Amino acid sequence: MKFLCVDCDTRMEFAERAVPGDGTFAAAFCCPACGRTIALLANPMETRLVEALGVQIGGRTLDEQPLELVRSTLVGRDDAFVEADPAGEPARGSVQWSGEALDRLARVPNFVRGMVKRMYADYARERSIATITPEVMDRARSDLGLEGM
C-alpha cells in the first residue's frame, strides 16, 4: 500500500500509527515534499482483518513477539503465560505484558528497548505486579525517573 501526494506527485512516508479507541486503527502518512499529512482510519472490522494476518500497517518497529496474535486475540486464561526461567520452565514471580504495554514498548528506540523492558519487568517483579500495563509503565517512569522512555 502506498499513499501518493497528488499535488506533488510524491510518495508519502509513514509517520506514525495509533489506536485511538473503539477498535479504530489510525496511521499517518506525510508528504516529504510539501509536508502535507493525511491519516488512514480503519474501522474495527478492517483493523481486525489486518491483525488477523499478523502484520502491521506502516511496517514493524518491534520484532514479532512469541504467539503475538494468539496472545492478543484469544480469549484465554489470565495466567496462561508466564516468564520462563533459564531452563525454559515457568519462573516464579514472572510478569506479563498487556498488548497496550507492548505497543508502547515498541515506540522505545530499538537500541535501548531491551534495557527499558528489563527495567519495567524488574520494577513490576519487585512490587509483585503480575501484568505490566501502560498505567504501570507510567508509575515506573515516575518512580524510576525514566521520563522519555
Place this chain on the structure above:
Amino acid sequence: MKFRTYHEVTGSDASAIGPQVGRQLQRIEERLARVGLLVGVMSGKGGVGKTYVTAALALALGERGLRVGVLDADLAAPTVARVLGGSGPVAVDEEGVHPATGRAGVRVFSTDLLLEEDAPLRWHEPDSARFVWRGTLEAGALREFLSDVVWGDLDLLLIDLPPGTDRLQDIAELAPGVAGVVAVTIPSEESRRAVGRAMRAAREAGLNLLGVVENMSDYACPGCGARTSLFPGDAGNTLAAEFGVPLIARIPFTPTGCPSLPVGDLARLTGLLHPGAP
C-alpha cells in the same frame, strides 16, 4: 485525474506486507529446521480416535527414547495435551513459548493449555461479521504454533489435525517440509466415505499420504478373549487399496482410553515414520 500504478511509484512500501508474511514463513522454516520429521494425523470424520492414535504413537516412540512433539491443530476441541498429561501455564522467553511436557517426555502445545477450563474457543472481536476473519485467525494461530513454540530438537513432530479438511491446505502451505499425513478411520462404510474424501483433499493439497490406521477394528472380550467386530465394514483395507498406501495398523477398541499399539503395528508405523528408530 490520471494515476500511476503501484510499481510505477518508486520507493519502498512502508508497510511491506508481503515481506512481513514472508518473514512469518521464514520463522516457521527456521523453527522446524530442528525437527527431523513432521507428520500430520488426519481424519475426515470426528470420533474415530485420531487424537488417541496420535497420543499412542507419541507415547510409544517417546518411551523408546525418541524426542517427540505433538502440536494440537484442533483449536476448537483440543484434547491431546490432557491425554498426554501436559498442563499449563506455559513459559515464555525471548526464544519463544515453551511447550508443556507430558508423559514419556512428549512435548505438546495446544489451545487447551491457554483456554479457561471448559470454555469454548473465542477471540476478542467486534460483534458483527465474525465469519470474515475467524478462519484467518485460526490459520494465524496455527502459524504461530509452528513458528513460535520452542520445540527444540525433535525426531518427530506430530500434528493432530481437526476432523474434516479445513487445516490440510494450511499445513501444506505453512510447512512445505511436512513428510506427509497418516489417515485414521474406523471400519464403517460411513467412515470410509468421509475419510476417503479427506484423503483426496490431502492429496490435492499436495500432502503425501503415508498410510491408513484403522482404529476400533474389533473388541477383545476381557473374559474369554474372543474378538468381535464393533462396526460392519472394512474401511482400513479398502482405503489403503484405493489410495495405494499401506494399512499400517489395526488397533482394537480399548475401553480404558488411550490404546497401546500392537507391537507389530508399532514396528511398521515406527519404521515408516522414522526409519532406523529403536
